[in-house]
Amino acid sequence: MAFPHRNSVQRAVDLLNVLLVPAPDPASVAQVLRDHGEPDVSLSPDEVAELRAAALELREVFAAPDVASAASVLNALFAAYAGPPRLTDHQDGYGWHLHADAADDGPWGAWLVTSSALGLASLLAERQGVPGGLCASPSCGKPFAQTGGGSPRRFCSPRCATRERVAAHRARG
Secondary structure: OOOOOHHHHHHHHHHHHHHOOOOOOHHHHHHHHHHOOOOOOOOOHHHHHHHHHHHHHHHHHHHOOOHHHHHHHHHHHHHHHOOOOEEEOOOOOOOOEEEOOOOOOOOHHHHHHHHHHHHHHHHHHHHOOOOEEEOOOOOOOOEEEOOOOOOOOOOOOHHHHHHHHHHHHHHHO
């Protein structure tokens, strides 16, 4: 079965990767939003700061050590940010989809938390496991989603996994 919220989960990962740096570049954040279907994005420094604060909160879902902890973090985010679920097509034929934020023109941070939490919670419920993790490479730490089957991932990419495998091999020496 195809995971219906995979796009929102991948968007969350991609946004966290550009937002979880000391000074996120507004153009990079806007590009990720455009890459994930948000038209005509222009972000003020305050909006980027708001998105970064939301990303820091969402990071805790990826840092959760187990499924119960991830569910607890998601429930806290829903309690703090979500309103009643509603369907919207943004009045422009965007396609009907579920929102849990207050309004289509609400704050970026609330949108990021609620839309990402919906996808992550759906993934957690479907897989009965943690929806993601943080890269085990000490030089990386980027979040990643656990969307596939098989063994749980430890690294965000094959590149990080290979780098750590080579370093471990060299250390055994």
